[in-house]
Structures are given as C-alpha cells and as structure tokens.
Amino acid sequence: MLANIRSEFLLDPDIHYLNHGSFGACPREVFRDYQNWQRILERNPIDYYTRQLKGLFGKKASGPLEEARTALADFVNADAAGMIFTPNVTVALNAIANSIKLQADDEVLATDHEYGTIVATWARKCTQNDAILKEVEIDLPVSTQAEFVDYFWKQVTPNTKVIVMSHITSATALVLPVKEICQRARKAGIITVIDGAHAVGQIDLDLENIDADFYTSNCHKWLLTPKGTAFLHVHATQRAAFEPLVISWAEINQPSFSLRHEMWGTRDMAAFLCIPAALRFREKHNWKTRHREARALLYEFRDKFSIEFDRETICDQSWLAQIAGVLLPAETKLFELWQYLWEEHRIEAMITRWREEPIIRLSYNAYNTPDELDLLLQAIRQYQNL
Numbered sequence: 001m002l003a004n005i006r007s008e009f010l011l012d013p014d015i016h017y018l019n020h021g022s023f024g025a026c027p028r029e030v031f032r033d034y035q036n037w038q039r040i041l042e043r044n045p046i047d048y049y050t051r052q053l054k055g056l057f058g059k060k061a062s063g064p065l066e067e068a069r070t071a072l073a074d075f076v077n078a079d080a081a082g083m084i085f086t087p088n089v090t091v092a093l094n095a096i097a098n099s100i101k102l103q104a105d106d107e108v109l110a111t112d113h114e115y116g117t118i119v120a121t122w123a124r125k126c127t128q129n130d131a132i133l134k135e136v137e138i139d140l141p142v143s144t145q146a147e148f149v150d151y152f153w154k155q156v157t158p159n160t161k162v163i164v165m166s167h168i169t170s171a172t173a174l175v176l177p178v179k180e181i182c183q184r185a186r187k188a189g190i191i192t193v194i195d196g197a198h199a200v201g202q203i204d205l206d207l208e209n210i211d212a213d214f215y216t217s218n219c220h221k222w223l224l225t226p227k228g229t230a231f232l233h234v235h236a237t238q239r240a241a242f243e244p245l246v247i248s249w250a251e252i253n254q255p256s257f258s259l260r261h262e263m264w265g266t267r268d269m270a271a272f273l274c275i276p277a278a279l280r281f282r283e284k285h286n287w288k289t290r291h292r293e294a295r296a297l298l299y300e301f302r303d304k305f306s307i308e309f310d311r312e313t314i315c316d317q318s319w320l321a322q323i324a325g326v327l328l329p330a331e332t333k334l335f336e337l338w339q340y341l342w343e344e345h346r347i348e349a350m351i352t353r354w355r356e357e358p359i360i361r362l363s364y365n366a367y368n369t370p371d372e373l374d375l376l377l378q379a380i381r382q383y384q385n386l
C-alpha cells in the first residue's frame, strides 16, 4: 500500500477525518496556489479582471480561467465550450430548474435517494407550475444495475419531462447507472439532469459518453480543490435555450456561452483557477493507485461493519466507489452517536438517515490509515455498550 500522505493536507493532525464526502479536504500545495491567485488579484484588481483573468471581458478565449476550464473538460471528457464554473452543485441545479419550462401535469422523475436540497428545488419548481415531482422508490438492498434501469424506466409516462438523478447518491453512496438512463431518455426526448456532486475525482468521468443534458459536479469534494468549486456542463442541444441565473454585463457584451453564465458581477475565481494544481497534485501522488487501494480497504471494512451491526449490506461492490453506506442498528440515536464520536474520539464520520434507516457512510482517503477505520468500529462498539 502507498504511504499515507496526511502531512500533505491542511487537516488538523489531531482528528480522524473519515468523512471526505461532505466537504472534501484540500492539500497544502493546492491551497497555496489558491491563495496565490487571490494575491495576484489584490495586487492589481483592474489588470486581473479586465486583462489577465479572461482577456478583455472574455472576448479572447485565453487566460487562466480558460486554461482551468480546458484542463477540467479534458479530465471529464467534455466539450469545454459547454462548461460553466459554479460555486457548488446546489447553485448549478437551481440554474437548471430556473431555466427549464414546466407546464401543468408535466412530471419530473427522480429516485427517493436524492439529496434533500435538490428535492426541495424541484418540489418548489413543480408546485409553481402545477407539475408533479415523482420520487421512484428504490428499495435496499439494490439488485443489479440492469434491473434498476428497467424498474426506473417503468415509471416513465408520456408526461415525463425531466429526469433528475444522482450519479453517486448521498446517504446510500450508490453509483447509479446514469449513462443507461440518459441514453434511454435521449431517445425518448426527456431532459436529463445528473447530480454528480460526489463524482468528479472519485470515479472516472466521461461526460460525452454519459450524454446527459445537464451534468454538474463538485470539484471541492473528490478533486481536492478549495471550497466553492463546481461545474455545470450543458449539452450543445440545450445551450441556446439555457437562461442565465444572474443577469450581468454578459447580457450586453455577449461573450462565450460559459462566461455568459459565470459573470455574476465581481467574483473571486481563485478556486477555479487552481483546478490544474489539484490535477497535478493527484498525478504526482499516484491517485489512480490510491483510489484502488482505498476502495479495496473500504469494501473490506464495510463488510466488517455490517457483520458487527448484524445488518445486511445494501449492495454488492459493483455499486460502490470510495464511500460506502452501512446500515446501523435500527435503534441508533443518530445525533447522539455523531456527538459521541466527535467528543470522545475526535472522529468525524457521516451519520445520517435514509427513509427510516440509520446509516453510517464510510469513507477512506489518502490521508487516512486503516487503524482509523478500526478505531471507528471500536468507538461505535463502546457507544453501544454504554
């Protein structure tokens, strides 16, 4: 196994950080790059905004912002012209919901594993338009991806206008077969919105192959950039009709598609500019090998945890990436356990609920050691025996 690289991260050395999924963690050298871009800005804000950043109000497709966009687009195999930088997935999904037109009785189809704020966004959108949000119940344990696709597709009706689906679900940490869903939807003329909040940097992404109408992901989770770094990729067929969430000078100057949706008045773009630094960091530290090693260890531990709690596993390994949901005993008091782990053991762990089920979402990254997962297991054992 490759050596642990905890010292490369800014994380407090005295804590056990076993919840990468919620907000990620940033390496020192990527953070230095971030701060360097902020210093460049403050040395001469005029020069930075009008000349350096995007070249004369974005009329020239050059400069560090376009370099970051191209690097990210290459990394996820997407057309850079459709990539918009957004602060997070929540904003991207609001922009999509704001732009799509719904009529009475239109249906928006999702699973019942979607992230809370995303459900809230689409629920409001549907209420405002007398449309219907249908959350397809996907029971645990899940069977095969092929069965998932067939079952989900059976809920499609002639009124289905939009499909909203996580690429990796939040509480249950399942990698959903979004490519197969997007392919069927394209043939059926249904708009697809993929919430890949946990995807970029955690799994290999090929957006051209997935072929979603809208795909958004957070770089500040698994790509290791500072917070506030996400992207929204808009399919070429959707660009002309895509409404800006914020109206600014772009409305008048008409720069590129990306800039038209990014120019929100004065903004600090430093977090986006260090995407190339995050990619270099991953390359330098053999991230592909680290992914493989982390997954193997995580799968071993999630089985150990399930045996310990006498609960069945929620899926086989084909549904998993670098986080894994494990059912906790039904009577677990979530907040109390979460507090106990932090106060008694300085463990940060993701304890949550899906439907009525208490879940711990295990996570392992290059700054962790196997001992920390063991410690987590022992700490939960101790808590149960209190």
Ligand SMILES: Cc1ncc(COP(=O)(O)O)c(C=O)c1O
Pocket (backbone or CB within 6 Å): 021, 022, 088, 089, 090, 091, 114, 115, 118, 166, 168, 169, 170, 195, 197, 198, 218
């Ligand atoms: C599946 C999913 N979607 C969306 C989000 C929202 O991400 P953000 O708060 O960065 O907008 C999260 C956050 O963890 C998530 O897990």
